[in-house]
């Protein structure tokens with residue numbers, strides 16, 4: 001049976017090989033290992049294997065886990081799931097990055113909370129490209145949705161507490177990696193459009209690709225991969 005360490009190294013090798021094959025710089029890609037619903041024993045094995053970024057979906061899970069992880073491990077917590085307003089305070093306290101700014105309201109509230117706490121947090125804007133109802137994120141289905149998104153984006157750009165660094169997206173679930181390509185490509189094109197429209201030089205990151213489709217995501221320009229089960233195994237409980 002493979003260990004977490006084996007699978008972590010195996011995923012790293014796949015990332016590296018895909019970069020070489022498609023002309024990407026391996027140093028431009030960061031691996032967020034998604035540890036939601038994984039027990040702390042497994043997270044410790046992961047940290048011992050050398051992981052430096054952990055992704056979680058539920059702030060209260062981070063709160064529970066962090067106290068059980070020895071100080072010797074230096075790593076970042078990235079919030080990748082939907083954030084309820086009443087959980088914002090935990091995100092400001094415990095998280096180094098946020099991948100899931102999925103509404104203007106959340107963005108403004110998180111900004112305010114960061115300003116109050118005298119901190120800043122790098123953040124991705126989550127976009128819903130497929131239009132699936134079950135998906136979070138700014139909806140960009142039609143030209144109306146898009147112009148509204150651009151207006152909201154302009155408001156979020158004024159933030160002092162959140163530092164916008166790029167876009168995040170999650171394609172519809174599929175066992176076939178190729179199915180995600182169009183969504184990833186649309187996300188990258190939108191990133192370029194935003195850079196041009198708002199004359200941004202530091203809005204450059206793309207958080208996309210999971211266990212199912214990270215190799216396709218690399219080909220389409222991903223800079224942050226969010227990979228869970230391919231490394232951690234099946235999710236069980238907390």
Ligand SMILES: *Cc1c(COP(=O)(O)O)cnc(C)c1O
Pocket residue numbers: 034036057080081170210211212226227228229230
């Ligand atoms: C759970 C989750 C992932 C990881 O998915 P895996 O299939 O376990 O790789 C990535 N991104 C988000 C937003 C998630 O909720």
